[in-house]
Amino acid sequence: MNLTDNTTAACNEVSRAALRLQVYLAHAGVASRRACEGLISSGRVSVNGNVVTVLGTRVLPTDDIRLDGIALQIETKFHYLVLNKPPMYICSSSDPQGRSLAKDLLPMPRERLYNVGRLDYRSSGLIIFTNDGDFAAKVSHPSAKIKKEYLVEATGPIPDTMIAEFEKGLEIEGVFYRSTEIERLGRKSIRVVLIEGKNREIRRVFSHFHLHPSKLHRIRIGPVVLGSLGVGESRALTEEEKEILLQRRT
Template identity: 55%
Template sequence: MKNKRRSLYLHDSNSEPIRLQAYLAHCGVASRRASEKIILEGRVSVNGSVVTELGTKVTSNDKVLVDGKEISLEETKRYVLLYKPAGFVCSQSDEKGRRVALELLKDSYSERLYNVGRLDMFSSGLIIFTNDGDFAAKLSHPSAEIEKEYVVETSMPLPRSLAEDFKRGVRVEGVFYRAKDASEINSHKMRVVLIEGKNREIRRVFENSGAVIRSLTRVRIGSVSVGDLKPGEFRELTQFEIKELLNLCKN
C-alpha cells in the first residue's frame, strides 16, 4: 500500500496530576469522551485499585491499567490524515468482524491511535487519527464548528430543490438537519458542507427526498483537503495544518 507520510515529532513532558480520562487520552487509549466511558465501565485500575470516578487524578508515576494492560504516556504525538475507503468502520475493533480503518495504519505506527470523529462504513474520505487527547477533544466537540465538506453522487438525477432545501433546513422523523452550504456539481452530484454533522445526516436527508446515494466522500476537514491522496493512503498532518485546524475551532 502506498504510504504518503511526513514525520512530525511533538513531545509532552507533563508530570503534573491530570484527570484520569485525560491521562488515558494522552496515552492514546481513546478520545477523552470515550475514555470517560471506559472508566465508568470499571475497566481502569490505578495502583491496583479499580477506579470509576471521573475526577480521579494521576501522574506518570502511577501504575494505570486498562483491561489489565499497563498504559503509559506516549512522547511522540501523531496526527495522521487517512483517506478511508468505503467498507471500513471507524472504531478500535469490531465485534461483527468488519474491516477497521485503523488496520490501515498499524504497520506504520506503534502508537495507539484513535479516530477523531467518524465516517460510516459505506462512506469514504478524510478522517484524522491521533494519540493527542486535547487535540481530539477540541476538534470533535460540536462547539468547534469545524467545516466538513462532502461530495455526494446519486444513481438518479438529483431532485431540483434538494440543495436549497438542505440549506434552509429539513426535518426528518422529528430531527432537524441543515447544511451550511449545498450546491449541485452536475445532475447526479452535489457538494455539501456540514458543521454539526449529526449521525448519517446526509444519507437521511437524501433518502427523505427520494435520492439514492451511490457514493459519499468527505473531501475536506476544516482547512485540510484531500489533495492527491487516494483511498487507503495516508500522511501525517504538518505542524502548520495542526495549528490551522486548532485556530479554526470556535470553542
C-alpha cells in the same frame, strides 16, 4: 510559541498534574476523550488494581492504570496522520463483528493512534488520526466550527426541494440539519459542506427524501484536503495544517 513548544509544555504539565481518568486515557493514545468515557463506564479500566467506572476520577501519572489489563503510559511523542479511508472500513479501535479497521491501514508507529471524528462504515475519504488527546478534543469540539466537505452520489435523482431545504435547514425526528454550502454537480450528485457534523447527517437527510447515497466521500476537513492521496494511503499533517486547525480558521 509554536506547536512543538506547546506540545512539550503540555507533556511537562501532564507529567506533574493529576488528571481526570478519561483525559489520562486520551493522553495515553487510547481513544478520544468521549470514547474513553465509554471504556471507563463499561468497566474496562482499572487504577492501582481497582476497576473504576466513575467519570472524572482523578489519577496521577505514577498510578498503575490499565485498559483490559494492559498497562498504559502517557505518550510523549505525538503523531498526526491523514488517511484516505476506503468504504467498508470501520473507524474504531476494535470491532466485535470482525470488520476491517481503518486504523490498520496506517503505518505502525509504536504509539497508539485513534480517529478524530468519524466516517461511517460505508463512507470513504479524509479522516485524521492522532495520539494527541488535546488536539483531538479541540478539533472535534463543535465550537471549533471546522468545515467538512463531501461529494455525494445518490441511487436516484436528487430533487431541487432537497437541496433547497438542506440549505435552508430542516428538522427530522426532532433534530435540526442544515448545510453550510450545497451545490448540485449532476442529476444524482451534490457537493455539500457541513460544520456541526451530526451523526450520519447526510444519510438521514437523504433518507428523509426517500433517497440513499451510493457514494459518500469526504474531501476536506478545514484546511486539510484529500488532494491526490490514494485510496488506503496516508500522510502526515503539515505543521501549517495543524496550526490552522488549532486556531479554528476554516
